[in-house]
Structure formats: C-alpha cells, structure tokens
Amino acid sequence: MERDIEQLNSALNSVKILRSNVRRVFESVSNGLRADHGDDGKENKFILELQELLTTVNNNLRDVENSVSNLTPPSGPFSLGNTTYLSQETTQERQALYGQLVNSYKWTDKIREYSAVAGNILAANSFNKTYKTFSTTKRRKTQTSNHNVPPEVIENLITSIDRLFTDVTITTNRPFVPNPVIQASLGRVLKAIIAFKGLMIEWVIVKAHAESNDLWSESRYKVFRKVTENCHAAMCHFHSPMMPELAVRSFMVVYCYIFFVFLKMYKK
Amino acid sequence: MGVTILTQFPTENRTGPQTIDVLSKRIMALGAIQQGQFLVDCETYTSVQQLGPQRTVHVLHNSEQPATVFSLLETGTKTIPLATDGLFDLLMMKMSSFYTSKKQTKAESKGPRYEIGDFCVKLGTVTVSSNFKGILVEVEYRPCVVPAMCWDLLKEFLQGFLGLSGPTNPPAYLQNRMQEIYSPIDTIHQYLEHFTLFRKSPVEANVN
Numbered sequence: 001m002e003r004d005i006e007q008l009n010s011a012l013n014s015v016k017i018l019r020s021n022v023r024r025v026f027e028s029v030s031n032g033l034r035a036d037h038g039d040d041g042k043e044n045k046f047i048l049e050l051q052e053l054l055t056t057v058n059n060n061l062r063d064v065e066n067s068v069s070n071l072t073p074p075s076g077p078f079s080l081g082n083t084t085y086l087s088q089e090t091t092q093e094r095q096a097l098y099g100q101l102v103n104s105y106k107w108t109d110k111i112r113e114y115s116a117v118a119g120n121i122l123a124a125n126s127f128n129k130t131y132k133t134f135s136t137t138k139r140r141k142t143q144t145s146n147h148n149v150p151p152e153v154i155e156n157l158i159t160s161i162d163r164l165f166t167d168v169t170i171t172t173n174r175p176f177v178p179n180p181v182i183q184a185s186l187g188r189v190l191k192a193i194i195a196f197k198g199l200m201i202e203w204v205i206v207k208a209h210a211e212s213n214d215l216w217s218e219s220r221y222k223v224f225r226k227v228t229e230n231c232h233a234a235m236c237h238f239h240s241p242m243m244p245e246l247a248v249r250s251f252m253v254v255y256c257y258i259f260f261v262f263l264k265m266y267k268k
Numbered sequence: 269m270g271v272t273i274l275t276q277f278p279t280e281n282r283t284g285p286q287t288i289d290v291l292s293k294r295i296m297a298l299g300a301i302q303q304g305q306f307l308v309d310c311e312t313y314t315s316v317q318q319l320g321p322q323r324t325v326h327v328l329h330n331s332e333q334p335a336t337v338f339s340l341l342e343t344g345t346k347t348i349p350l351a352t353d354g355l356f357d358l359l360m361m362k363m364s365s366f367y368t369s370k371k372q373t374k375a376e377s378k379g380p381r382y383e384i385g386d387f388c389v390k391l392g393t394v395t396v397s398s399n400f401k402g403i404l405v406e407v408e409y410r411p412c413v414v415p416a417m418c419w420d421l422l423k424e425f426l427q428g429f430l431g432l433s434g435p436t437n438p439p440a441y442l443q444n445r446m447q448e449i450y451s452p453i454d455t456i457h458q459y460l461e462h463f464t465l466f467r468k469s470p471v472e473a474n475v476n
Contacts, residue, residue, distance in 0.1 A: 188414045188449070208411045210269065221386045221411035263417070 004072060011067035018060040025053045149198050154180060157199065157245055161252050168256065183213060184252075186259045190224060192231065199244035201251055204231045230258055270386075270410035271450045273422050273442075274458040275435045277403040284393045284400045288379055291391050291405065294429045300384035307331045308392065309376035310463045313360065313367035325367055327360060328456050338456040349453045372397040375463040377404050386411050387425060394466050401466040405430065406455075416446035 028050060037045045158180065162170045169185045179198070185191040188209050195203040195215060206228045207219045219225050234254040240247045279287050296302075308330045315323045324342040337356040341348040350356075360367065377392030390406040407426055412418040419438055427434035438446065441457050 187417070189412060189417055208413075210413050219411075223386050223411050 007067065007070050007072075011064070011071060014060065014063040014067050018057065018064050021053070021057050021060050025050070025057060028053055154196060154199060157248060158182060161249065164249070165252060165256055167259075168252070181215065184255070185209070186256070187263070189262070190227065190259065192255060199248065200239070200241075201235050201248060204228065204235055206231055227258060227262065231255060234258075269450070269452060270388075270408050270412055271415045271418055271422065272406060272408040272455045272458070273426065273435065274404060274406050274439060274455070274462060275426065275430070275433075276462060277405050277430060277433055279403060284403065287403050288391050288393060291403070291429070292380060292382075295382050295384065295389055295391075298384060298429060300382035300389060303381050303383045305331075305378065306381040306390045306392070307376060307378040308459050309374065310460060311369055312373045313369045315367055316365070319366060325360075326460055327357070328459060330452070330456065330459075332455075333452050336452070338453060340456070340460060349457070351453055373467060375401075375467060377459065377463075389429075394462070396463070396467050401469065404459075404462055413449050414447065415442050415450055419446065 033042055033046055158170060158172060162168070167186055170182050171185075172180050172182045174180045179196055179202075181193065181195045183191055183193050190206055190208060191213075192204055192206045193213060193215050194201055203215065205215060205218070206224050207213075208221055208224055211219060219228065231251075231254075234251055238247045238250040238254070277287065277291065282290070292302075308328065310326055310328045313325045313327065315325075321344060323344070326340045326342070328338045328340070330336070330338065335353060337352050337354060339350045339352070339356065341350065373396070375394065375396045377394045379391045379393050382389040382391075386409060388408040388410060390408075392404040392406065394401045394404050405426075407422060409418050409422055409425075415438065423435065437443070439458055439461070441461055442454070445454070
C-alpha cells in the first residue's frame with residue numbers, strides 16, 4: 001500500500017515535469033529569435049536551443065512511461081454504488097456530500113480494521129463478566145447470579161471490608177437499591193469511588209481528596225489518573241464470576257497496597 | 269489547590285533576568301511547559317494615631333486567585349487573615365483617612381509560570397517599589413492538600429532543579445501546620461514573610 005502510493009506520487013511528479021518542459025518548448029517557439037541570440041548565426045543558435053528543449057521533453061516522456069509501467073493497476077473496480085453519481089451533482093449545496101461520504105467510507109474502514117484487531121486481542125484474553133460453561137458433562141453446577149443478590153449480602157460484604165481495613169474509611173450511598181456506590185477514602189490523600197453491580201465491581205475511579213465525588217469524570221491530576229488505570233487493571237485481573245466476594249476483597253487489598261506504595265513515594 | 273512551597277533563590281553576582289533565564293532553562297529541560305505569567309503583589313497600610321495602638325494591614329493579590337483579595341491584619345499580638353472579593357480594594361480606598369499606605373512599600377513578585385506534570389512552578393522577580401530585590405521560586409504540588417504528606421516529594425523536586433540552594437526544611441510558617449489542610453491563604457502568608465524580609469534588606473547593586 002505504502003509503496004503503491006509512493007509510485008503513484010513519483011508518476012504524478014514526472015507528469016508535472018513533462019508538462020512544465022513542454023510549456024518551455026512552446027514558449028521558446030512563440031518567442032522566436034531573441035536579442036540574446038546575438039547577431040552571428042542566430043538561427044543556428046535558436047535551432048540548437050530548440051533541439052535541447054526537445055531532448056529534455058523526450059527524456060521526460062520516457063520517465064513518465066517508466067513510472068506508469070511501474071504502477072500496479074487496482075485488482076477490481078472500485079464499487080461505490082450509486083454514490084459515484086454524487087460527484088456529478090450540479091447543485092451547489094449537494095456537492096459537499098461527496099467529500100463527507102468518502103470520509104465516512106474511510107472511517108468505516110478504520111472501524112473494521114480496529115475491531116478486527118480488538119477482536120483478536122479479546123479472544124486471547126477473556127474478561128468475561130458472565131460465567132459460562134462449555135462443558136458437556138452431565139454434572140453441571142448451578143449457575144449463580146451475581147447481578148441479582150439480596151441487598152443484605154452486599155451490605156455484609158461492605159461492612160466486613162470496612163472492618164478488615166482500618167485505614168480505609170468507607171461511606172456508602174445507594175442511588176439504586178441493589179447497586180451501592182461506595183467511596184473508600186485513604187488518609188487525606190486519595191479516595192476511590194467504586195460502583196457495584198450486584199456483588200461485582202462495575203466501575204472504579206480514583207481522585208484526590210479535594211476533588212468532587214462525581215463517578216463519571218476523571219481526576220484532574222496525572223498521578224491519580226495513573227492510579228485509576230492500575231485499579232482498572234486490578235479490577236479486571238481479580239474478576240472472578242464464581243467467587244465475587246473474594247474478587248472484591250482481593251481488589252481492596254490491591255487498592256490498599258497501591259496506596260502504601262504511593263505514600264512511600266511521597267515520603268522518601 | 270495543592271501544597272505550595274516558596275523559597276528564595278540566591279542571585280550570586282547575576283542580574284535578575286539572567287537568574288530567571290538560568291532557572292527557566294533548567295525547568296524547561298525537565299519537560300515543563302510555560303503557561304503564561306503570574307503576579308503576586310502586596311501593599312501595606314498602617315492605621316493613623318487617632319485609632320489607638322498602631323495596626324498594620326497587608327493587602328495582597330495573587331493571579332492564581334484573580335477574584336480574591338487577601339488581607340492580613342497585624343494587631344501586634346496576633347495576625348488576622350481575611351479573604352474577600354475584589355471590592356475590598358475599594359473599601360481600603362474609602363478608609364484612606366484611617367489607614368494610610370506607606371510610600372515605597374509596594375512589593376511584587378512576577379514572572380513566568382510553568383506546568384510540569386502535576387507540579388506548577390513560578391519563577392518570580394521580586395521588586396519593592398520597583399527596585400529589584402531578589403528571586404522567589406514557588407512550587408505547587410496540586411494533587412495533595414496535606415503538607416506533611418508531600419513535603420519530602422516537594423523537597424526532592426525543589427532540590428532537583430535548584431541544586432544546593434533548595435530548601436532542607438519546610439518554611440517556618442508551615443512547620444506547625446504540617447498536618448492541616450492547606451489553603452490559598454497559607455501561600456499568601458509565605459509571600460508576606462518573604463516580602464517583609466526583602467523590604468528590610470538593602471537595595472541590591474544590580475538594579476534592573
């Protein structure tokens with residue numbers, strides 16, 4: 001692809017050079033004899049000049065032919081459907097449509113490319129949020145739902161975490177009854193806002209102590225954006241649909257660990 | 269709003285602009301990006317004799333908090349800080365018969381402002397009634413609000429680009445407030461301390 005474009009570019013360039021030299025020939029012919037040809041043998045000088053120019057044109061023509069033969073013709077016709085006629089549209093206000101259409105083609109192409117890459121990566125690393133068994137054995141375990149658990153279970157989990165980590169101050173609020181959003185503050189330095197979906201951690205964002213509790217906006221500070229990234233990685237890594245409580249607990253351990261590394265960095 | 273450390277940088281036979289140039293080259297080499305200019309100014313008013321024991325009011329403006337006027341009232345026994353909006357300047361003008369400003373005391377620190385990651389660095393040239401007095405370097409670490417938590421980090425950063433002239437201890441004003449939440453008025457206190465020192469110091473030879 002890259003090479004094709006390069007060759008096309010060089011072909012266009014040689015056409016440009018050819019055109020400019022042909023123009024010089026006609027210019028010279030139309031000017032005829034000039035003062036700078038002098039008096040003695042001015043005709044001969046003029047003919048020599050013309051010959052030189054024609055040789056250049058010949059050479060340029062050869063270059064054009066060479067570069068054209070290097071080009072690879074596209075394998076099939078470009079099928080743009082009815083939209084090709086858009087370029088022939090005569091009304092002023094619709095002419096802009098063609099450009100936009102070409103752009104949207106480009107974007108859909110890019111999306112296809114990226115989704116193929118993303119598909120490959122996701123196939124290799126599974127971050128499934130639902131537990132599926134593909135085994136055909138008869139001893140199937142009952143599939144537990146982690147999305148729909150009684151609020152008391154989540155309540156117990158949060159209380160136990162609160163007791164487990166003395167450095168963490170946890171405040172809970174419930175915009176929707178089964179899905180609490182907890183705010184875990186560590187010291188007066190940072191806080192994590194964790195949204196649960198049933199027993200699973202759905203969303204984590206880490207912010208500075210002084211920032212707002214908004215779940216959807218990122219932290220203003222680079223350092224907390226980095227910590228948020230690490231927390232996301234921890235959340236995905238410890239995610240286990242079979243043992244959601246363990247997943248939450250492991251996540252909290254990592255969160256505390258990140259915090260202590262952070263303090264260490266602050267206080268050398 | 270994070271924790272701010274203000275420190276003086278010795279000029280060592282250089283003129284003010286030369287020193288600023290040296291420091292800005294150092295900070296740019298670390299990857300900082302210049303984000304405009306800053307200005308902190310201070311005007312001092314003293315009460316007239318009819319009002320009893322003399323009191324001093326320092327009125328300061330900081331370009332970082334452009335809509336706020338900070339004032340510190342010194343009664344002799346204690347200092348009362350006050351953060352108000354811009355109208356306070358007009359109020360001081362109304363009170364000019366009770367509080368008069370001493371001539372030759374307007375101090376200001378101005379210069380370029382840089383951002384580097386979560387740090388904000390300001391290199392200020394200090395002038396007292398337009399005489400050059402010295403260089404003040406202000407470094408703010410914005411994510412943290414408790415001085416004790418980030419003092420070591422700030423010290424390391426300051427020593428990293430000021431070399432041996434970087435501070436080894438927290439500013440005197442902050443020393444007994446290390447565990448408290450930092451606020452803009454604390455920066456103003458630090459500026460006032462330095463301005464007071466600069467006012468007492470003799471005029472340097474290299475006036476710019």
